[in-house]
Amino acid sequence: MLTLFHAPRSRSTRILWLLEELGAPFHLHHVTISYMDGSGDGPDPANPHPDKKVPAILSDQELVTESAAIAIYLGDRHPDGGLSPCIGDPDRGAYLTWISWIEGEFGPAIFQRMGAGPDAAVPPSFEAALRRLDGALSQGPYLLGERFSVADVMLGGTLGWARHLLPAEGVITAYLTRLASRPAFSRAMARDSMRSHRSG
Numbered sequence: 001m002l003t004l005f006h007a008p009r010s011r012s013t014r015i016l017w018l019l020e021e022l023g024a025p026f027h028l029h030h031v032t033i034s035y036m037d038g039s040g041d042g043p044d045p046a047n048p049h050p051d052k053k054v055p056a057i058l059s060d061q062e063l064v065t066e067s068a069a070i071a072i073y074l075g076d077r078h079p080d081g082g083l084s085p086c087i088g089d090p091d092r093g094a095y096l097t098w099i100s101w102i103e104g105e106f107g108p109a110i111f112q113r114m115g116a117g118p119d120a121a122v123p124p125s126f127e128a129a130l131r132r133l134d135g136a137l138s139q140g141p142y143l144l145g146e147r148f149s150v151a152d153v154m155l156g157g158t159l160g161w162a163r164h165l166l167p168a169e170g171v172i173t174a175y176l177t178r179l180a181s182r183p184a185f186s187r188a189m190a191r192d193s194m195r196s197h198r199s200g
């Protein structure tokens with residue numbers, strides 16, 4: 001059985017949503033962390049992550065950390081979920097590119113924008129990233145066109161952190177609304193803050 005080590009309202013929330021989308025059985029194990037705003041109960045000795053961060057997953061003694069690695073791993077391990085183009089599929093390259101871009105480029109651009117403060121000029125990296133997303137999603141409805149994938153879960157969760165920085169209307173906001181209407185998203189949000197150390 002797979003275990004997700006999780007803290008509410010964190011990067012592990014995206015993985016919780018992904019597991020709900022995949023319909024994979026898993027245990028949800030809440031751990032404490034220190035949040036960026038100074039809240040939280042600090043590192044949890046029960047967390048197997050080498051840096052005591054979340055997310056971490058443990059699958060039959062196999063520990064995987066780093067959100068992008070976990071997302072790709074889970075999509076590949078659960079092909080029946082249909083959320084991961086397999087090796088050889090013509091969408092595989094774009095799929096890996098989007099997941100790597102979200103983690104390596106878009107996430108940092110969001111944090112740079114947030115760090116700049118509400119009155120600061122918008123950093124070019126953030127504007128460029130939004131333009132790129134706008135272009136891709138205009139052809140949507142998903143990053144891979146008609147095909148909803150793990151990359152959309154990663155992007156949807158990441159956009160959720162920056163909702164207040166996004167245009168009130170438009171392609172990106174419509175995309176977020178579309179994602180939020182998914183039953184797996186609602187289930188994940190309901191479980192996100194539920195405090196239980198081990199639940200199936």
Ligand SMILES: N[C@@H](CCC(=O)N[C@@H](CS)C(=O)NCC(=O)O)C(=O)O
Pocket residue numbers: 009010011012033034035051052053054055065066067068
């Ligand atoms: N690169 C890691 C970053 C993980 C990370 O920073 N997680 C935060 C929660 S959003 C955390 O656990 N922070 C606790 C800490 O820094 O001690 C990933 O993407 O999985």
